[in-house]
Amino acid sequence: MRIGELAERAGTTTRTLRYYESLGLLPARRTGNGYRSYDEDDLRLLQQIRTLRDFGFELEETRPFVECLRSGHPAGDSCPASLEVYRRKLAELDECIGRLSAIRERVGTQLDQAERARARLEAAATAPERAPEPRCELTPPGP
């Protein structure tokens, strides 16, 4: 199948497939006229990539899974390297959730205090204290 069909079947765009190819993540064979040519196995690789991306994996982190599938394993996570990525991701998720929860706590406290201050029609205290270094990206997915 050609690039347009693969993109459609995987629910993505041709631009994305060319980008993956440029990373060496999903190389394509070529037909006589230079068109990219894909088969059902490529679709499976692509689905693996998209699935992991939906889980918040970076593209580079999907590479072990793709390699694993390509080397004949039945699932992308049948290989040790993939399991290692899973574990790293779990740790990352835990840390991120922990940070966000701590911030949530502090923001909630600030809101409570500020609301009470307004309710009492009193001047609020000074600015909130400086947090040590809590940064996880919070921005929701772009349009």
Place this chain on the structure above:
Amino acid sequence: MRIGELAERAGTTTRTLRYYESLGLLPARRTGNGYRSYDEDDLRLLQQIRTLRDFGFELEETRPFVECLRSGHPAGDSCPASLEVYRRKLAELDECIGRLSAIRERVGTQLDQAERARARLEAAATAPERAPEPRCELTPPGP
């Protein structure tokens, strides 16, 4: 005081202050020779901005707090607009934490299954199911 001193006292850089000025977030007066000139109030505004940024607020989200302080209120969160931002942020945090927790769950499950499959020396099942649309940025803060 001039830009260098303000930057140092706030623990940031002159570049950052010029950037904030370009956004209209922290405008500066000018002395005769064109140098930027700041006072203690500007330091307070800047501290408010940095504090909120440490909480993961985007710069635009700090604007209501800064406006609030500039209009004479004792704290940046003394104004309704600021409280509104607090509430939005709380909702955002809750959603983000929820998403990440759900993903954590799924990744954990995947890992368990894959590990058990390997332990049994059996082939794992097919690729993990497609998640609906769970994207929070997970990347840790840059260096």
Place this chain on the structure above:
DNA sequence: GTAGACCTTGACCCCGACGTCAAGGCCAGA
């Protein structure tokens, strides 16, 4: 008068994962 420590604006660079042209090649149907 001159070093050097500050300041000015302008411009380009970074990250990730693509989106969005632009200019042109290939192929099928009417």
Place this chain on the structure above:
DNA sequence: TCTGGCCTTGACGTCGGGGTCAAGGTCTAC
């Protein structure tokens, strides 16, 4: 033959929050 729909490569834009020059102006101390 021509139109329209695919495909190709290449190059630039996006977003946030600044970093990092470069070329030059200003002030203070010696």
